[in-house]
Amino acid sequence: MAGDSGAHGDLSSNGTHPTKDSKKATIRDVANKAKVSLGTVSNVLNDPERVAPATRNRVLKAIETTGFVRNIAARQLRGGGSKAVGIVILDSSNPFFTEMIRGAEDALRQEGYLLIACSTDGSNDREAMYLRHLEEHQVEGVLITPSNDDLEQIIDFHDRGTPVVLVDRESHSGELCSVTVDDVRGGSIAVSHLIDEGHTKILFINGPTTIRQCRDRRAGVDVALKSLKKVEEADWIEVVDLEVPSLSIASGEEISIELIDLDPTITAIMCANDLVAIGVMRGLARSGADLLSRVALVGYDDITFSSLVSPALTSVHQPQYDLGYAAARLLLEELGDSNHRHHEIRFTPDLVVRESSSGRSSQSQR
Amino acid sequence: MAGDSGAHGDLSSNGTHPTKDSKKATIRDVANKAKVSLGTVSNVLNDPERVAPATRNRVLKAIETTGFVRNIAARQLRGGGSKAVGIVILDSSNPFFTEMIRGAEDALRQEGYLLIACSTDGSNDREAMYLRHLEEHQVEGVLITPSNDDLEQIIDFHDRGTPVVLVDRESHSGELCSVTVDDVRGGSIAVSHLIDEGHTKILFINGPTTIRQCRDRRAGVDVALKSLKKVEEADWIEVVDLEVPSLSIASGEEISIELIDLDPTITAIMCANDLVAIGVMRGLARSGADLLSRVALVGYDDITFSSLVSPALTSVHQPQYDLGYAAARLLLEELGDSNHRHHEIRFTPDLVVRESSSGRSSQSQR
DNA sequence: ATGTGTTATTGAAACGTTTCAAAAACTTAT
DNA sequence: ATAAGTTTTTGAAACGTTTCAATAACACAT
CATH class of the missing domain: 3.40.50.2300 (Response regulator)
Structure with missing residues (x-):
């Protein structure tokens, strides 16, 4: 970034880590460097076919030169998704759940999602707290093993707009997807x-x-x-x-x-x-x-x-791993399909x- | 929300879940309901002493009535933190790591942070991918057990602005905090x-x-x-x-x-x-x-x-749990202290x- | 009623990115 | 050179929240 000080403007310290306080490159920095508009940079990132090859290459070079890292919060605010999914389990000491998390993580990684892991230890209050935090983060969905039989709080959460997949628990009235074992x-x-x-x-x-x-x-x-x-x-x-x-x-x-x-x-x-x-x-x-x-x-x-x-x-x-994997796939399916119909996957144990x-x-x- | 349709304006369907498509309440809805400014609502949420009791109560009621849930992405964009921390481990099948995650999660929960769990299975490439995703999300810090001896990619990540605590691994040149066992x-x-x-x-x-x-x-x-x-x-x-x-x-x-x-x-x-x-x-x-x-x-x-x-x-x-707990506490310390000096906590095994x-x-x- | 000091509230602007209507640029035909 | 059609690029506005200078309101003294 040696030749780019001008593009970044004021590099003054803000009091946090005075020795390493360079502001991160934004899409505006890339646009300035490549001499294109903000919209063109966005198109290169999100809809590259729409940009002429010469322009596209210039922008890609500028992205590399500036060290640009996209800001998910800004995208999310404008309407993009958070690219994060929550998983709420009962007990992270039980290998049953950790294998399940592993399955979910593998499925989500393939689509570039991050997995936010939350352990309730069977506490309804803690489940409520985590659901609230996940809602503030606007996670794109939640996989959850409920902390108790009463699904009310989970259904309310879902009704407020976040897709939910129950794991190892049915939804009796069919208002949620679920993955269970018989x-x-x-x-x-x-x-x-x-x-x-x-x-x-x-x-x-x-x-x-x-x-x-x-x-x-x-x-x-x-x-x-x-x-x-x-x-x-x-x-x-x-x-x-x-x-x-x-x-x-x-x-x-x-x-x-x-x-x-x-x-x-x-x-x-x-x-x-x-x-x-x-x-x-x-x-x-x-x-x-x-x-x-x-x-x-x-x-x-x-x-x-x-x-x-x-x-x-x-x-x-x-099939612990498969439970988690299938639940995550079900959620991804729901996210990609505006006419999604809820259903249940039931595994047969052996x-x-x-x-x-x-x-x-x-x-x-x- | 029955009496609030006017405050929400157009409730037209956008094609996603047509049966349940109410827009979420924003700070503007709360402000309108309580007949105060956006800034006052923000003050009630973030600096309540600054607001007169009568006004404060009115706003709190409006928050409840509207079902307002704060939007972390918006706050983050304006300069607030993401309230999320990443933890990057080698193998989620090994109880050593799952206990460690448990410790970290417990420490972070106390401060209202969410924990994003990532497993590398020892792959340098997967580690790089996760670090990038975490950087896009602007996580406030990362706890990491490195996938190999070469810390270069982790140090670059840290140098780009995200605090890092090494877990079960020393930082030889002292540029990162670490938590280890002797x-x-x-x-x-x-x-x-x-x-x-x-x-x-x-x-x-x-x-x-x-x-x-x-x-x-x-x-x-x-x-x-x-x-x-x-x-x-x-x-x-x-x-x-x-x-x-x-x-x-x-x-x-x-x-x-x-x-x-x-x-x-x-x-x-x-x-x-x-x-x-x-x-x-x-x-x-x-x-x-x-x-x-x-x-x-x-x-x-x-x-x-x-x-x-x-x-x-x-x-x-x-002390697997303690490793995770201490690492998270060290990170929280670093986040709260602009003059933070890196150091290492070393546990003695028995x-x-x-x-x-x-x-x-x-x-x-x- | 007027002046001074303190408290409470306001609202414009910023944050980084996406979106899409409008404008510009390019290509082809006459 | 002009017109029509197509491709590419632009840039204003939106998203939800925070911040802080300016304003308004309030309280007290003369």
């Missing part, structure tokens, strides 16, 4: 696996039934049982319920204490998610209990580390069988 | 622990020595050895080196094949990070090898799941001893 089916295939292995009395450790995913997974167990009873008249299969206050490793550890003296006719445990299952494993290991050599264990989510614990955990695989449910001694007891 | 010391305390346990021949599985952290951790081993040799003239301690191409679980699994026939005089293994150590464990378990019952294993990072694998992994604890290095049979062999 948790009823997930519960069914997990319990069916255990039944196929010969287990007849199964403990289901659920999370808070205020959480729809917990309810669905448990409901899936009933669906599988009903279906089996119809086909095989299998009336001897029994499911026992227990509930932990949160879907965390800590909750699993706490409940493991109650499992030490588990009814010996229970030969299988199914947990509402992997963190709870891992906590159970950890708690039992800590207390020296040998329960898991006779009892099968199944988790839900198939987070990255489930294959690394010992015994490796059988788990219902949720079971990944590992050590924790294999070769348990249920068959010898049956 | 990896030399981490290496030392890990190997010292093994020596204290009686191990005299130790295998060090390093990552790419182009990565400064890998070099430092290995260097720390030498520092501990030198120190010990001075004090106790302990010339019998030996370290054997091996290198994996990347710090991943997969690399650890691959190298585990070579460990099956490990020299029996090697009684301890130290890995450059937890993912490699976990990979080694997994690979050995898969091949049925019983090596880890006689050989101690130490990792580095102490990611969340290290305590959950079996045997639970002894690891050098890195060793968390778990099963993987306890009670290995090294002492009976010595």
